[in-house]
Amino acid sequence: MAKPIRIRELKKDIPKEAKALCETMLSDLEKAKRPVLEAVKCSLDNSFYSPKVGFLTPGEKVVKTELNVSSVQKMARTIFMLEVLLGNLKSGAVNTKRELYYISKGLVKSNNHYKPLDFDDQPESDSVIDFICDMLEVYREEMNCFANDRGGQTYSKNLVVTETLPDGTTAVVDVSGLGTTPFQPKNKPQQFRLKAKKGKIDFCLIVESEGTANTLVANGMHTRHNCIIMGAQGVPSNGVRGWCKTIQDQLKIPMYFYGDLDAYTLQNIFRTLKAGSAASLIRNSDFSAPEVRFLGVLPEDVKKYDLLCYSVNERDAAEARSLKKAKDALENDPFFQDKKNSDLADILHWLVKEKKRCEQQAVFSVDPKDPQILEKVIVEKIKKGSYV
């Protein structure tokens, strides 16, 4: 089987490190000493942000799992899954998390001895896989485990993508030639080589709603402007995050994000895209695009275009949660606490104060008869520097 393509130049030898870890555990057991597994603590309270670095990095906190009667199940499952993953690395086989779940079930089914390890549902096996990656400080993809990344549908009249395939051959994709079909990167967009077909691309626009991105394309925005339009499809998947990072690093063009004006979009979508997330501290360096700017919807747009807003109903549990989220982000999220991002924090303050939210599609109310109104507003905002 061909050698899988790498996301980064990994300096560690995963099978060697895994074996060393198992060797230590076994020898501890021989000495009747409790083996301990350590993994980076991936949570907001162990996240640090520096504008110079540009993404959330892990602190010193680690999660230690010492062998005892309560943790013996977790340890046994970890070693069981590690063995499966090492087997994949050796043979070059790749799997999704769902497939690994079924592989585990199959192994248990074929050998009654493994019955106690049986996973009741996929989240149980997923958490073991994540723990292994955090413990070895490797990406899931480096363990040959891939997700079916959604989002990232890309349109451009001036983008050419070159992919080196596992067998060493290359595939060149001229995105302009795909018609209305988008180019969608999967799994390891960091290994793509990008270039403009002609000159330099002016900007990349990432739209929160895939549907709205599609509307802009259908109305011909990508033909009128030398740009890349991408649909994020909600919270960005690893594929979208890696793809944005690749565009930013290789094309060195301005990147703008356009989405709803609410706490969820700001923290879960925009911050994840720009600086990564607390849950993926060990992979943020390769999966965040610090140059992305928040184009809107901005509080000033609400005023300027008299956009239709929704009042946050505090009696509604879901809406009240969104308000609480904004307050929590201001209090606990190092990204919003950094001076460099004070403008973004101001938006959260505005949301808390005004108790309002505005959707990205609200711009269509500005001139209901003009199908290109959103394009015009976006272009105007870019020209005037109306972004954060």
Added chain:
Amino acid sequence: MSKITSSSTAEYFAKNLQQVGFSSPAKAVLTTLKEAVDNSLDACEEAGILPEISIEIGKLGPGASRNTDLVQIVVEDNGPGLDPDDLGKVFGEYLASSKFGRGRCSRGQQGIGISAATTWAQLTNASGVRVISKTKNMRKAVSAIIDVDIKGNRGIIKKKETIDWDKSHGLKVEFRIDGRVVLNGDGGLLTYLEGTTLVNPHMSINYKLVDQDPQDIPRVATTVPDIPPATLPHPHTMKLGEFMTHAGLYGKIALENFLKKGFSRVNDATVKDMVKKGLAKGLMAKNLTAISEEEYKKIYQALHDTELIAPSTRSVLTVGEEGLSKSIQRLGEVDFFSVVTRKPRICDFKPVVVEVAIARFKDRGSDEDAPVQLLRFANRVPLQFDKGACAITRSVESVNWRSYGLNQPKDSVPTGPYVFAVSVTSPFIKFKNASKETIDGSDDLVDEIRRALMQAGQKLSRHIRAEYKAADLERKISHIEKFGPILVEGLARIVSAPKSRVEKAEEGLKKLLGRDASSAEAELEQATSKLKALKDRERKKLGGDDEEAAGDAMSEEAVIEHEEQAASADDEGATKGSKKSAGRKKK
């Protein structure tokens, strides 16, 4: 204009028997049994006799009414018996009672129940109640049939004859009514008998219900409950009309004397206070018969505006923790129980005692999701209907049982295989209806019941915690056995270790996890010893008997010892009873 006629009390109840517990054939059987047993127990207690109750319920054939059976209910006791002249009044006349408004904790209060049962028998089977009675002064017993003269509200004695009866004293009643026998469930006969057994540890009872095996349950207490004497009414518990009626009982005496003699907690200082608050001094010396209605109103208001000490709690009777602890074990093999008897408290100016027993039985259902079985008692009488409206149910629902380790759906009674018995005793229980099925609870009373429940819950939680630790230990041991070898084998395969290393690592693993199991064992031991300490404290409180009085089922030897004690006490009780002479009291 239609003619206005007046009806007798008996006429009213004959038309409204559903108000006093005869609303369905099933309830009719239960209520008849209940009225007969309550009267027997009250009479025995009044006479200082340890009660021996014998019950037989059988189906004689189809009833006259549709979908009913002709049910025979026979209740026999060893009480003082009734004077033959009183039989008509007791069984055939409404509101003829020796207990009405006396302010004592007796089961019966108004003199309605047993007459209503006679009426039901008469209405459905055209014959009243057959009674056999013998007092200690009679050589032979009297047998008679009593009917209710519905127009005249009096009892009619028929077929009166003297017969031989091998009892020194006692009473036997036999009702034949249309009804339906329901044994189990909230309104079942067995539930009633179990409840009555629980709160009457001094009672021995044997019963044969239709085709069931006969049951013989010996007593577990050898002293007759000392029924506290009634106390004078507290003025703050009366309404103006009652106040004036009460005054009418005292005849020609001065107001000041009436207030001091006719009420509790009224003394010279109270009288002074009332005068200070503007009541004319001359009124205090005025004769009661000369006081006008207007003046009574002023006196009543002044009395209510004056601060008084809360009423005495001496008139309240309790079953007691010892009695409950022993009695609960008569209901089945107990896995665990906790009992709490609160000190008497004043709720709404009325003395009240709340007692709670929580038990889990080995031979009863183990459904964790079913609501607990809630047994409610008012003055030691089981309440079996209209649970939702009762103050006791409200109190149970208001406690957060989750903190004591039980599951509890929101605003509901907890779930699990437990029996909760809650008893409220007071000379002045306020019921929501004449059939006395639900207690009308003020916030004060609900709070008092709640406190008792919480105390019992705390004891229960120690037991549950010990059980949890035991389960935890079992879980940990099973974890070691399940996951240990798989972990070692997995590690060995990854590092390609030889068999010798595997064996060594397995030994090491056993040592490590064995230490954990030992620490879990230590935790279990700690929880068990805490539970044992609680039980010891309980035992000490209950008199330091050798038996497992608190917390565990009695050992076989203890039960035998108890039976022997009970047998000798029966003889004592009978002698004691024969020395006393007391007329049978009516509900």
